[in-house]
Amino acid sequence: MTTGTMIQDNGTPESRTSATTPPPAGTAPSPGAAAAPLPAGAHLSAGAAHAVDEESEAARRDAGDTESTRANRGWWDRNADEYQNEHGTFLGDDRFVWCPEGLDEMEAGLLGPLESLRGLDVLEIGAGAAQCSRWLAAQGARPVALDLSHRQLQHGRRIDGERSASVALVQADAGVLPFADGSFDLACSAYGAVPFVADPVKVFREVRRVLRPGARWVFSVTHPVRWAFPDEPGPEGLTATMPYFDRTPYVEEDERGRAVYVEHHRTLGDRVRDLTAAGFRLVDLVEPEWPAWNTQEWGGWSPLRGALLPGTAIFVCERD
Numbered sequence: 001m002t003t004g005t006m007i008q009d010n011g012t013p014e015s016r017t018s019a020t021t022p023p024p025a026g027t028a029p030s031p032g033a034a035a036a037p038l039p040a041g042a043h044l045s046a047g048a049a050h051a052v053d054e055e056s057e058a059a060r061r062d063a064g065d066t067e068s069t070r071a072n073r074g075w076w077d078r079n080a081d082e083y084q085n086e087h088g089t090f091l092g093d094d095r096f097v098w099c100p101e102g103l104d105e106m107e108a109g110l111l112g113p114l115e116s117l118r119g120l121d122v123l124e125i126g127a128g129a130a131q132c133s134r135w136l137a138a139q140g141a142r143p144v145a146l147d148l149s150h151r152q153l154q155h156g157r158r159i160d161g162e163r164s165a166s167v168a169l170v171q172a173d174a175g176v177l178p179f180a181d182g183s184f185d186l187a188c189s190a191y192g193a194v195p196f197v198a199d200p201v202k203v204f205r206e207v208r209r210v211l212r213p214g215a216r217w218v219f220s221v222t223h224p225v226r227w228a229f230p231d232e233p234g235p236e237g238l239t240a241t242m243p244y245f246d247r248t249p250y251v252e253e254d255e256r257g258r259a260v261y262v263e264h265h266r267t268l269g270d271r272v273r274d275l276t277a278a279g280f281r282l283v284d285l286v287e288p289e290w291p292a293w294n295t296q297e298w299g300g301w302s303p304l305r306g307a308l309l310p311g312t313a314i315f316v317c318e319r320d
Contacts, residue, residue: 004146004170004171004178005150005171056253056254056260056261057252057253058250058251058253059250059251059252060248060249060250061248061249061251063249063251063259063262063264065175065197065198065199067262068196068197068198068249068262068264069148069175069197070259071251071252071259071260071261072148072196072262073148073150074260075252075260075261076147076148076151077149077150077151077152078151080151080152080154080155081151083128084128084129084152084155088129090102090296090298091129091131092131093131093134093159093162093163094131094134094135094137094138094163095131095132096131096132096135098110098190098220098288098312098314099190099191099288099311099312099314100298100299100301100311101290101291101294101306101311102291102293103286103288103314105132105135106135108286110218110284110286110314111188111218112186112216114139117136117140117186118139118140118141119140119141119142120142120184120185121141121142121144121184121185121186122142122143122144122185122187122188123143123146123177123183123184123186123187123207123210124136124143124144124145124146124188124189124192125146125174125188125192125207125219126146126147126190126191126192126194127146127147127169127189128147128149128152128155128192129152129153129155129159130145130153130156130159130160131159133145134165134167137165137167141186143167144170144179145167145168145169146169146170146171146174146177147170147171147192148171148172148174148193149171150171153169153170153171156169157169174192174193174197174203174206175197175202175203175206176206177206177207177209179210180210181209183210184210184211185211185215186211186215186216186218187210187217187218188218189218190219190220191221191222192219194219195221195222195263195264196262196263196264197264198249198264200264200266200271200274201277204274204277204278204279205278205279207278208279208280208319213319213320214319216316216317216318216319217280217315217317217318217319218314218315218316218317219314220313221271221312221315222312223287223309223310223311223312223313224265224266224267224270225268225309225310226300226309226310226311227242228240228241228242228243228244229242229300229309230300231299232300233297233299233300233302233305234302234304237302237304237305238309244267246265247266247270248265249262249263249264249265250262250263250264250265268313271315275315275317279319280318280319281318281319282315282316282317283316283317283318284315284316285313285316286314286316287310287312287313287314288310288311288312288314289306290303290307290311294306
């Protein structure tokens with residue numbers, strides 16, 4: 001068993017986690033100003049496409065597990081307040097929204113038939129403020145919402161405090177899940193964790209480890225093709241400026257060259273190979289179309305770009 005921080009207990013068996021002293025809450029977010037063309041980075045549950053901090057510079061260079069984890073934990077802690085203020089209404093307190101296109105699990109059914117969720121133990125990875133987990137709880141599931149960012153989970157606790165029910169919140173690294181083998185019937189992630197890790201196979205193997213045989217693992221990420229385009233919602237975001245096959249991480253650095261945000265790119269084929277290497281079988285790949293009702297811009301997502309380019313890829317997998 002590895003160590004995680006239980007932010008809020010909702011009757012989850014103690015054997016799943018061991019509590020540690022939580023880190024300090026995040027500081028106030030820095031104002032953003034673009035320093036270079038951004039990749040199509042997003043984290044829907046715990047954040048979405050962002051601007052470069054004023055005191056940071058964008059670069060393309062290698063970044064390993066430790067550096068990526070440290071940088072992204074700090075970034076989401078600093079920016080959680082701004083994100084929840086800006087996007088909380090779209091996400092709701094208890095909706096399961098897969099992507100900026102607005103695809104809702106209530107209609108999509110990617111986790112399985114609605115009635116099949118009742119009684120399942122579900123792990124949400126990169127849960128942010130646990131909006132998706134609350135929806136799952138409302139369907140009768142037993143969710144655990146996990147995120148790397150302490151500040152994001154504090155927003156989850158805040159929302160729970162405004163409601164009559166709560167979900168279990170755990171702070172931990174997706175690459176070192178603090179749960180026993182075979183603890184869950186289902187795992188899911190709406191733009192959480194996967195784009196930000198240097199070794200996705202390690203994460204997928206951890207997910208497989210904590211799932212029971214035949215369990216489903218469903219996650220959404222920015223569509224890999226977006227990596228080649230500037231992260232801009234207007235016409236400038238329609239012209240490819242980078243090689244799609246350049247897998248060099250996108251890194252934002254402070255004045256001392258330390259990473260303060262890291263995002264990793266995998267091609268569509270890479271994702272499929274990573275999943276099979278980890279012991280999953282891909283059963284569906286969903287590319288949501290931009291709906292006519294959605295007129296808002298969200299970072300680099302917009303009706304203009306959505307009409308021409310896929311913005312999201314949702315991988316529906318099953319554990320062998």
